[in-house]
Amino acid sequence: MTLKIKRSVCPYDCPDACGLLIEVIEGKAVKVSGDPDHPFTRGTLCPKMNRYQETVHSPLRLTHPLLRTGEKGSGQFQPISWKEAIDRIAQRWKEIIKRSGPEAILPYSYAGTMGLIQRNAGHAFFYKLGASRLERTICSPAKEAGWKAVIGNTPAPHPDEVEESDLVILWGINAIATNIHFLHGVKSARKKGAPVWLIDTYKTLTSTVVDHTYIVRPGSDGALALGLMHLLVRQGLIDKDFLATHVQGFEALKEKILPDYPPEKVSRLTGLPPDTLESMAKAYGRAKKPFIRLGSGLSRYGNGAMTIRTIVCLPALVGAYGKRGAGCFTSTNTSEAFCMEAILREDFMLKKTRIVNMNQIGWALNELKDPSIESLYVYTSNPAAVAPDQNQVLKGLAREDLFTVVHERFMTDTARYADIVLPATSSLEQSDLYRSYGTYCIQRAKAVIPPVGESKSNWEVFCLLAKAMGFEEPFFRQSADDLIDHLLSIPSPMREGMDQKTFQSGKAVELPLPKDARTKFRTPSGKIEILNPKEPHPLPHYFPPYGGNGPFYLMTAPSFYALNSSFRERTDLRRKERAMFLKMNPADAEAKGLREGDSVVAFNSLGEVSFLLRITPGVPQGVVVAEGIWWLEHAPGPRSINALTSQRLTDRAQGSTFYDNTVDVRKASKC
Ligand SMILES: Nc1nc2c(c(=O)[nH]1)N[C@H]1C(S)=C(S)[C@@H](COP(=O)(O)OP(=O)(O)OC[C@H]3O[C@@H](n4cnc5c(=O)[nH]c(N)nc54)[C@H](O)[C@@H]3O)O[C@H]1N2
Ligand SMILES: Nc1nc2c(c(=O)[nH]1)N[C@H]1C(S)=C(S)[C@@H](COP(=O)(O)OP(=O)(O)OC[C@H]3O[C@@H](n4cnc5c(=O)[nH]c(N)nc54)[C@H](O)[C@@H]3O)O[C@H]1N2
Ligand code: SF4
Ligand SMILES: [Mo]
Numbered sequence: 001m002t003l004k005i006k007r008s009v010c011p012y013d014c015p016d017a018c019g020l021l022i023e024v025i026e027g028k029a030v031k032v033s034g035d036p037d038h039p040f041t042r043g044t045l046c047p048k049m050n051r052y053q054e055t056v057h058s059p060l061r062l063t064h065p066l067l068r069t070g071e072k073g074s075g076q077f078q079p080i081s082w083k084e085a086i087d088r089i090a091q092r093w094k095e096i097i098k099r100s101g102p103e104a105i106l107p108y109s110y111a112g113t114m115g116l117i118q119r120n121a122g123h124a125f126f127y128k129l130g131a132s133r134l135e136r137t138i139c140s141p142a143k144e145a146g147w148k149a150v151i152g153n154t155p156a157p158h159p160d161e162v163e164e165s166d167l168v169i170l171w172g173i174n175a176i177a178t179n180i181h182f183l184h185g186v187k188s189a190r191k192k193g194a195p196v197w198l199i200d201t202y203k204t205l206t207s208t209v210v211d212h213t214y215i216v217r218p219g220s221d222g223a224l225a226l227g228l229m230h231l232l233v234r235q236g237l238i239d240k241d242f243l244a245t246h247v248q249g250f251e252a253l254k255e256k257i258l259p260d261y262p263p264e265k266v267s268r269l270t271g272l273p274p275d276t277l278e279s280m281a282k283a284y285g286r287a288k289k290p291f292i293r294l295g296s297g298l299s300r301y302g303n304g305a306m307t308i309r310t311i312v313c314l315p316a317l318v319g320a321y322g323k324r325g326a327g328c329f330t331s332t333n334t335s336e337a338f339c340m341e342a343i344l345r346e347d348f349m350l351k352k353t354r355i356v357n358m359n360q361i362g363w364a365l366n367e368l369k370d371p372s373i374e375s376l377y378v379y380t381s382n383p384a385a386v387a388p389d390q391n392q393v394l395k396g397l398a399r400e401d402l403f404t405v406v407h408e409r410f411m412t413d414t415a416r417y418a419d420i421v422l423p424a425t426s427s428l429e430q431s432d433l434y435r436s437y438g439t440y441c442i443q444r445a446k447a448v449i450p451p452v453g454e455s456k457s458n459w460e461v462f463c464l465l466a467k468a469m470g471f472e473e474p475f476f477r478q479s480a481d482d483l484i485d486h487l488l489s490i491p492s493p494m495r496e497g498m499d500q501k502t503f504q505s506g507k508a509v510e511l512p513l514p515k516d517a518r519t520k521f522r523t524p525s526g527k528i529e530i531l532n533p534k535e536p537h538p539l540p541h542y543f544p545p546y547g548g549n550g551p552f553y554l555m556t557a558p559s560f561y562a563l564n565s566s567f568r569e570r571t572d573l574r575r576k577e578r579a580m581f582l583k584m585n586p587a588d589a590e591a592k593g594l595r596e597g598d599s600v601v602a603f604n605s606l607g608e609v610s611f612l613l614r615i616t617p618g619v620p621q622g623v624v625v626a627e628g629i630w631w632l633e634h635a636p637g638p639r640s641i642n643a644l645t646s647q648r649l650t651d652r653a654q655g656s657t658f659y660d661n662t663v664d665v666r667k668a669s670k671c
Contacts, residue, residue, distance in 0.1 A: 001025055001026065002025070002026075003023055003024070003025050003030075004023075004024045004025075005021055005022070005023055005024075006021075006022045006024055006446075006448040007019065007020065007021060007022070007035060007443075007445065007448075007506045007507065008020040008021075008022050008427065008428055008445045008448055009115075009427070009432070009434040009443045009445045009508075010045075010049055010052075010427075011112075011113040011114055011115055011118075011426075011427035011432070011434070012048075012049075012111075012113075012114065012563050012566060013110075013111035013112075013114055013139075013563065013564065014046075014178065014179075014438075014563060015178070015179050015182070015331060015436060015437050015438020015439070016040060016041065016046075016179060016180065016181045016182070016436070016438055016439070017040075017114065017434055017435070017436030017437075017438065017439060017441060017443075018034055018035070018038060018040070018041040018045060018046075018049065018181070019034070019035030019037065019038030019041045019441075019443060019507070019508045020032055020033070020034065020035060020045070020049070020052070021033050021034070021035050022053075022428060022448050022449075024448055024449055027449050027450050028053075028057060028449060029052070029053040029056050029057065029428055029448065029449055030053060031053060032045070032049065032050065032051065032052040032053055033045065033050075035507070035508070037507050037508075038441070038443075038507070038508045039439070039441060039508065039510055040159070040160075040181050040436075040438075040439045040441060040508075041181060041508075042181070042184065044181075046180050047560070047561065047573070047576075048561065048562065048563060048567050048573065051570075051572065052428075054570060054572065055409075055426065055567065055569060055570060056426045056428050056429075056449070056452065057452065058410075058569050058570070060410055060411065060569045061409060061410065061423070061426075061452050061453065061455070062408060062409060062410060062411065062415075062421060062423035062424070062453070062455065063423055063452060063453025063454060063455065064079040064080070064423060064453060064454050065079065065080050065081065065082055065084070065085035065420065065421065065422050065423065065454070066078065066079055066080065066418075066420065066421040067079075067080045067084075067085070067088075067419070067420055068418065068419045068420070072397065072398045072399075072400070072404075072416075072417045073394070073397070073398060073416050073417050074416070075411060075415075075416040077421060080420075082454065082456070082464070085420050085422060086464050086465060086468050087468065088420060089405055089420060089465065089468070090465065090468035090469055092375065092403050093105060093129075093375060093469065094469075096374045096375055096403070097129075097130075100371040100372075100374060101130075101371055102129050102130035102131050102353075103130065103131065103132045103353050103354055103371055104132075104371040104372065104373060104374040104375065105126075105129065105131040105132065105373075105374070105375045105376075105377065106131060106132045106134065106356055106364070106373045106375070106376050106377070107122050107126045107131060107134055107376075107377050107378075107379070108134055108358065108361060108376055108377065108378045108379075108381055108383055109122060109134070109136075109378070109379045109380045109381050110136060110138055110139075110358070110380060110381040110386075111139070111380065111381070112379075112380035112381055112382075112409075112566065113380055113427055113432070113458075114434060115427065115430070115432025115433065115434055115445070116338060116340065116343065116432065116433045116434065116435065116487070117343065117431070117432050117433060117459055117480045117483050117484060118380070118427075118430055118432050118457055118458045118459060118480070119380060119458075120340065120343050120344055121379075121457070121458035121459040121461075121462050122377070122379060122458065122462055123343070123344040123345065123346075124343070124344065124345035124348055124462075124475060124476070125462040125465060125466055125471075125476070126377075127344075127345060127346055127347075127348040127349035128345075128348040128349075128466070128471055128473070129469065130349070130350060130351070130353055131353065132353055132354050132355070132356050132373070133353055133354070133355045133356070134355075134356055134358050135355050135356065135357040135358060135654060136358055137357060137358060137359060137649075137653060137654045137655050137656065138358050138359055138386065138387065138655075138656050139296065139655075139656070140296035140299050140300070140655065141650070141652075141653035141654065141655040142299040142300070142304035142305035142308065142650035142651065142652055142653050142655035143294070143296050143299035143304070143305075143308050143330060143331075143655075144330075144331075144653065145305045145308075145309075145652040145653040145655075146299065146304070146305040146306065146307065146308025146309035146310075146311075146312060146652070147308055147309075147312055147330045149305070149309045149312075149529070149532050149535055149652075150309055150312040150313055150316075150523075150528060150529055150530065150532065151312060151321075151521065151522075151523065151528060151529075152521065152522045152523030152524070152529070153333065153522040153523075154517065154520075154521045154522045154523070155332070155333065155513055155514060155517045155522075156328075156329050156330060156331065156332050156333065157291075157324070157325075157327050157329055157513075157517070158440065158513060159182055159185060159329060159332075159438060159439055160184075160185045161185075161291070161324055161325045162182070162185040162186055162189055162291045162293065162325070162329075163185040163188040163189050163192075163325070164189070164289060164324055164325025165189045165194050165287075165289045165290065165291035165325045165326060166189070166192075166193070166194045166287050166288050166289050166290070166325075167194055167195055167197070167283060167284065167287035167289070167290040167291070168186050168189050168190070168194055168195075168196045168197070168290075168291050168293070169196075169197045169198075169199065169284075169290065169291070169292045169293070170186070170196065170197065170198045170199070170206060170210065170293050170295070171198075171199045171221070171292055171293065171294050171295065171298070171311065172199060172200060172221065172294060172295040172296070172297045172298035173206070173293055173294065173295025173296075173297070174200070174204040174205065174206050174295070174297075174557060174558055175206050175293065175295075176204070176205045176206045176208075176209060176560070177204070177205060177206070177558050177559065177560040178295070178558050179293075179295075179438060182293065182438065183209065186209075186293075187209075189291075190211075195211045195212065195283070196209070196210040196211050196212075197210060197211065197212045197213075197214060197280075198210040198212070198213045198214070199213075199214045199216060199221065199224070200213065200214075200215065200216075200297075201215065201216060201217070201218045201297075201553070201555055201620070201623055201659075202215065202555060202557075202583070202618055202619045202620060202623060202625050203215070203616075203618030203619070204557065205560060207618070214272060214276070214280070215271065215272075215620050216270045216271060216272060217269065217270055217271045217553075217622075218301070218545065218553040218555070218623065218659060218660070219298070219301040219302075219303055219307070219544065219545030219547070219659070219660060220269050220270040220271070220544075221270075221298045221307050221310075221311060222303060222306055222307040222310040222311070222540070222541075222542045222543075223261065223265075223266050223269040223270055223542040224266060224269075224270045224272065224277075225307075225310040225311045225313065225314050225540075226257065226258065226260075226261040226266065226310060226540070226541075226542055227261045227262075227263060227265075227266030227267075227269075227270070227277050227281075228277065228280060228281045228284060228314060229253070229258055229261075229313065229314060229317055230258045230259070230261045230262060230263070230266070231263065231277060231278060231281030231282075231285075232281055232284070232285045232317050232318065233254055233258060233317075235281060235282060235285055237281070237282070237284075237285025237286065237318065238285070238317045238318060239317070239318050239319030241319070242316075242318075242319030242321075242322055243316070243317065243319075246316075246319075246321070246322065246519075246521065246527055246528055247316050247527055247528045247530055248525050248527040248528065248529050248530060248531050248532075249529065249530040249531020249532075249538075249539065250316070250317070250530055252530075252531050252539055253313070253530050253531065253539055253540070256539060257539050257540065257541055260541075261542070263277045263278060269542070271620070284314075284318065285318055287318075287326075288323075288326075289320070289323055289324075289325040289326035290315065290318065290320050290326055291320075291325060291326055291327065291328075291329070292311070292314070292315060292327070292328040292329065293329050294308065294311060294312075294328060294329065294330045297555075297557065297659055298311075298659075299650065299655065300650070300655065300656055300657050300658045300659045300660065301545040301546070301650070301657055301659055301660040302544075302545045302546035302648060302650065302651060302657055302660050303542075303543050303544065303545050303651055304545075304650040304651060304652075304655060304657070304660075305650055305651045305652035305653060305655075306537070306540060306541070306542075306543065306651055306652075308330070309535075309540050310540040310541075310542070311328070312328055312330075313528075313530045313540055314328075315327050315328050316528045316530060321518070321521075321528060322518055322519070323518070324518070331437040331438060332436065332437055332438060332439060332440055333437075334435040334436065334437070334440060334442070334494065334511060335435075336492060336493070336494045337435055337442060337492055337494040337495055337511055338433070338435070338487045338488075338490070338492065339487065339490040339492065340487075342486060342487060342490060343483060343487065345475065348473070356368065356373075357649065357654050358383075358387065359387065359388055359647055359649060359654070359655070359656045360647045360649075361383055361387050361393055361396070362387065362388070362389040362390075362391075362392025362393040362395070362396055362647055363389075363392060363647055364396070365392075365393070365395075365396020365397065365399065365402065366392060366395055366396045366399075373396075373402065374401065374402065374403060375402065375403040375404070375405070376397075376402060376403075376404045376405070377404075377405045377407075378404065378405070378406045378407070378408075378414055378418075379406075379407040379408075379424070379458055379461075380407075380424075380458060381414075382408075382412045382413060382414045382564075382565045382566075383414055384397060384412070384413035384414040384416075384417060384632075385412065385413045385414070385564075385565040385629050385630075385631060385632070385640060385642065386564050386565055386629055386642065387642060388642050388645040388646055388647050388656060388657075388658065389606055389607075389642065389643075389645065389646060389647045390607065390639055390640065390641075390642040390643040390645075391606060391607045391639070391643055392647070393642075394417070397414070397417035398417065403419050404417055404418045404419050404420075405418060405419065405420045405421075405422065406418035406420075406421050406422070407421075407422040407423075407424050407458065407461055408421060408422070408423070408424055409423070409424045409425075409426055409455070410568075410569050412565065412631065413565075413631055413632050413633075413640075422456070422461060423453055423454060423455040423456070424455055424456070424457070424458065424461075425447075425451045425452070425455045425456060425457045426452070426455075427445070428447065428448050428449050429447050429448075429449055429450065429451045429452060429455065429457070430447055430457040430458075430459075430480060431444075431445065431446050431447055431479075431480040431481050431484060432444075432445055432480065432484070433445075433484045433487060433488075439510070440510045440511045440512075440513065441508040441509065441510055441511075442495075442498075442503070442508065442509060442511060443503075443506075443507065443508040443509070444484060444488075444503065444506060445506070446481070446506070457480060459479075459480045459483070460480075462476070463476050463477065463478075494511050495511060496512075497512045498510070498511055498512060545657075545660045546646075546648055546657065546660045546661075547660070547662055548604060548605075548661055548662030548663075549604075549605075549662060550604050550661075550662030550663045550664045551622065551662070551664055552584075552588070552602075552622060552623060552624040552662060552663050552664065552665060553622060553623045553624075553659075553661075553662055554602065554604075554623075554624055554625075554626065554644055554645075554659075554661045554662060554663045555623060555624070555625040555626070555659060556626055556629075556641050556642075556644075556645060556658050556659060556661075557625060557626075557627045557628075558627065558628070559577060559627045559628025559629075560577070560627070561573040561574070561576050561577040561628070562577070562628050562629070564629050565629040565630075565631060568630065568631045568634065574634060577628065579612045579636070580610075580611055580612065580626070580628070580630050580634070580635055580636055580640070581611060581612050581613070581614040581626070581627070582600055582602055582611035582612070582613055582614065582624050582625070582626050582665065583614045583615075583616050583618070583619045583624065583625040583626075583627075584613060584614070584615055584616075584619060584624050584625075584665065585615075585616070585617065585619050585620060585621045585622075585623070586615050586616075586617060587621050588621050588622070588624075589613065589615045592665060592666075592667075593667070594613055594615075594665070594667060595613070595615075596613065596614065596615045597612060597613065597614075598612070598613040598667055598668075599611075599612060599613075599636065599667070599668035600612070600613045600665050600666065600667055600668055601637070601665070601666050601667075601668050602624065602626070602644060602663040602664070602665050603644075603663060603664055603665075603666070604644055604661065604662060604663045604664070606643060606644060606645070606646060606661075607639055607643030607644055608637070608639065608643065609626075609635075609637060609639045609640065609641060609643050609644055610635070610636040610637025610638075610639075610668055611626060611636065612636065624663065624665060626641050628641075629641055629642070637668075642658075644661055644663055645657075645658050645661050646660075646661055648660070
């Protein structure tokens, strides 16, 4: 028995993009730990990934292609060979293309793996096929739009700069669950005396590691930011020199917008008392290096992009963007590090095909015409669980005339509706190149174990499909490593000056930040654009989110023990989470006659979902919280969280609005 230790990268949709050390014995991963040489991971992993080998070698892994034998959704299949699976798919697609054209075929993918090759493996194939295109906006495009409207392409600070801050604000981020390694720098700042604030809609686990938690009404943060700016002006705590040199539109904001946001009004909108607003503004204005870490949750509302845009203006008033250890961090944009056009191959598309928004897959499967969607190919995503309006999604997936192929590691809610299921490799079984959206690290990973069962990577499957469809391009005859080598052969200014030797050795390296990141703002005007003439509303202002008729705002927050619907195969993690809970304030529970541990049903016009009730003062009145996206087989009722979320989109960038829904709650009837 020989033990080998190999390097890999955490493939999940998490800003940390940790470096992994994998202990391998006889082709099996036996232990996974954090890479001590990774600058952000520093040798520790989150509770989800500590036992990644149990996901990789789970008895639930799909090991053969499968053909449906029972009703859609029943999960009844028989094993078939890869040849039969690929032949059946190609034959069915050729028939559909002949009858209705290639736009009747729709790919559906997101971020099951973040590796640049495997995540984007289908783009070239579907462009060449002429299929409908998927608008991939389920995560946080409104956050990006809001940030860019003010800051353009200016690079975010290095995340570790937070160590130098003297006031840290975790704003709409449950960092202990979703960005745990960032807390290393936060802890250092706190040790040096910096107070740490959390601004959220309920007391998340992160509230246990901060000094103050401020609970705001859902979707009201834009008003909070305007209120704080009003007070900064009133208290004379603005940086006039910085504003005059580096900011466009402050005077207009001050004269036209801020007078409308006095503390009394902002208090009514946000639920924070006026004196709290006063003290927050004072502390923020007096801090020398205030650092905001902005999450994504608050961008998933009908006013999401405007909320982010407004918050991003706040540090400009105190000159925080000009200082190390201060400013605002939303995410790092490392997209220019690699020339992704070489992988995506949009040039394979002969005519611009129609675009379907992934948040409206429920609508598209049921309503879209000319042509209707006749085939869905799902990879690296689990739309039956993660997409909004689950009842519509499942209704669409149940269509007998829809030919669905799902390429997956596990029998997910979506795979159960497939006509053909293809087994997918895990990240340890495939090569890839990773960049991060929470750090400036990049890292290359090679397969460290052979494929489990007959599983194949996304890229391998698209090469097989390309051959079966008769695509002649040599592009489809390369390996994933060929593609990575090609990407690395294309120079990029962002990779200049990086440590090549360390990168070649398989370790993570950091892309160097430009020297002028604090003085040269990459916007059309060269200044921070509080006033942006290209926006429909040139100045930020507050408007309310969609809301709804229900008495409770529903927070559909991330789980500490899962990542979206990933990790649900893991009994150890599910046991720790215990059950699918709905959290409610004691006064609301009393008014409804509900008790701790009751079986309850949350409902609205879209659907009904069963939960176990957990009563806690950490949730304010008028709000209920459901953490995590569960697989249906583990849910107490026939639906999971997204039966309560709508397909409405954000104000800008066509994003999802997972947090912008209301519900009522009743006790489940005994049957
Ligand atoms: N453990 C774990 N880690 C994850 C994930 C997971 O599911 N579990 N998901 C991954 C993915 S895909 C992503 S995009 C990131 C997301 O990471 P985050 O940005 O941390 O998560 P979000 O879901 O965006 O929401 C974060 C917080 O926003 C709060 N919130 C909701 N509405 C409002 C509001 O109106 N105002 C304020 N101030 N706060 C509000 C929620 O209560 C929640 O605590 O995390 C990634 N990492
Ligand atoms: N209610 C509610 N819904 C949400 C959210 C929320 O906060 N609340 N968050 C939303 C957000 S931010 C996001 S980003 C989306 C995420 O939505 P998805 O990207 O769909 O995320 P996952 O649920 O993690 O599902 C990924 C699937 O990919 C599979 N997979 C992993 N690696 C591979 C691979 O190499 N090949 C193939 N073929 N498959 C692979 C995994 O087994 C898993 O089933 O969910 C959204 N949905
Ligand atoms: S913190 Fe994020 S990147 Fe790191 S191991 Fe956990 S899920 Fe992966
Ligand atoms: Mo996401």
